Amino acid sequence: MSKTIVITGTNSGFGLAAVKRFASEGWNVVATVRKEEYLTVHDGITNVKTLLLDVSDEGAAEAFARDAIAAFGRVDALVNNAGYYQMGPLEASSMEQVHQQFQTNVFGLMALTKAFVPTFREQRSGVIVNLSSISGDQGYPYTSVYAASKAAVAAFSEGLNVELADFGVSVKAVFPGAHATRIFTKIDIAGNVPDDYQPGIQRFFGAQGTGSAPEVTVDAIWAAVVDGDQARVRYYSGPDGEIVPRAQQMLGRDWYWREFRNAALGNPSPLWKSMVRAGDEQVEFKL
Ligand SMILES: NC(=O)c1ccc[n+]([C@@H]2O[C@H](COP(=O)([O-])OP(=O)(O)OC[C@H]3O[C@@H](n4cnc5c(N)ncnc54)[C@H](OP(=O)(O)O)[C@@H]3O)[C@@H](O)[C@H]2O)c1
Structure with a gap:
């Protein structure tokens, strides 16, 4: 019987490439997008059901989990991929931007995970893979809030890895380096950055490379889902x-x-x- 995976944030980047990879490997895929215009983005890929979900809406998580399980009769893996990049010096970022970054990248991810845990625990199997970032491993300047959200994802994944081990459930985190995806066209940028910061910003981002292809990280997501190594949490990519x-x-x-x-x-x-x-x-x- 084919296995079923739920992947969030699948209209571009890692999510879209992961949908293609898992479908091509014979998995059923429940893929989420948050805008109706993207509901047809997976047309032509077999065994994919595309559902609407805004992960920042914690109240939607339980109903979504029920719909996702009903789509193919069971769920074997969850990839919490949806996320975005809030950028700019802390001083120039509003607390609303800070809260929204955590609402999507952390609290929404936790709520969705929480909604699937009872099913995984009862079926004594399941893999949860969370997208962290290399900047969550070491902290990057001018994206310190994003980095903090990804560090939270890393610690959450490690804690949950042990907490769910007795039930046969694996929890892992993927730490991608820079990848050329549309995330960089959708940055929530801080406003009114004082000129004092400009030299540092130019220096830091001027030294960054162009980034890997999304498929590089999909290889890491694939390994995390299928390798059966319950004790391993961290998968670095790029x-x-x-x-x-x-x-x-x-x-x-x-x-x-x-x-x-x-x-x-x-x-x-x-x-x-x-x-x-x-x-x-x-x-x-x-x-
Ligand atoms: N690219 C990199 O260099 C890199 C490095 C490290 C980690 N990551 C992480 O990898 C994940 C995927 O990023 P990506 O590079 O593939 O970027 P991407 O192409 O922008 O994909 C991100 C996906 O998340 C969705 N999303 C954002 N906010 C959402 C929300 N509130 N509810 C539901 N979906 C939402 C986006 O939908 P919309 O198009 O509607 O916004 C999109 O489908 C993210 O968690 C990101 O932080 C990326």
Whole structure:
């Protein structure tokens, strides 16, 4: 019997690529979009049911879970992918922007997870995969609120991984580096940024690469769903994502952080440059 996966935020980026991947591997897919105009976005892909869901609406989670389970009779996996990017210095971001970022990226994700947990617990199986970010692993400037929301997703995933282990349910998190998706066309940007910040913003973002293809992270999502490794929580994706845990392991977190911080402030060490090059070349980093 085919397995069924629920994937949120599927009209573009990782979500759309994941729908295509799981459907092509024979899974039934319940895919969510939040705008009616995208309800037809998966037309032509077999065994996909596309449903409307705004994940920031916590009150919609339980009814959605019931509809999702009814769509194919059961659910075996949930991928909490929907999210967006709030960007700009904290000082220039409104508290409304801060709350909305957490409402979508954290509280909505928690509410949806909570809505599926009873089913997974009772059926003694299920995989939950949450999209964190490499910036949730180490904190990026000028996107500190986004990074904090993704760090919350990481800690939530680890806590829940242990909490649900006795019931045969796996909980994992994916930490992508930068990927070329439409997320960067939909940024919720801070207003009235004081000029003081401009040099730092130019310095930090000017040094960023173009990003990987979304399929790179879909490979990590796929592995997280199917590898059967209940104890593993963290899946890094993209060369700039995969290099981080390796470098942290070799240098230790404190030394790694100083290297990252110096680079972000415009003074990358030769060691950092070699790590970045290693990431770009997708080769294993060696000291
Ligand atoms: N791209 C990267 O470099 C990167 C790196 C690390 C982590 N991530 C994370 O990966 C996930 C997917 O991002 P992506 O790069 O694939 O971006 P994307 O192409 O913009 O896809 C994000 C999806 O989430 C949906 N979404 C946003 N807010 C929603 C809400 N309130 N309710 C329901 N759906 C909502 C979007 O729908 P709309 O089109 O209607 O907004 C879209 O379908 C996000 O959680 C993101 O934070 C991305």
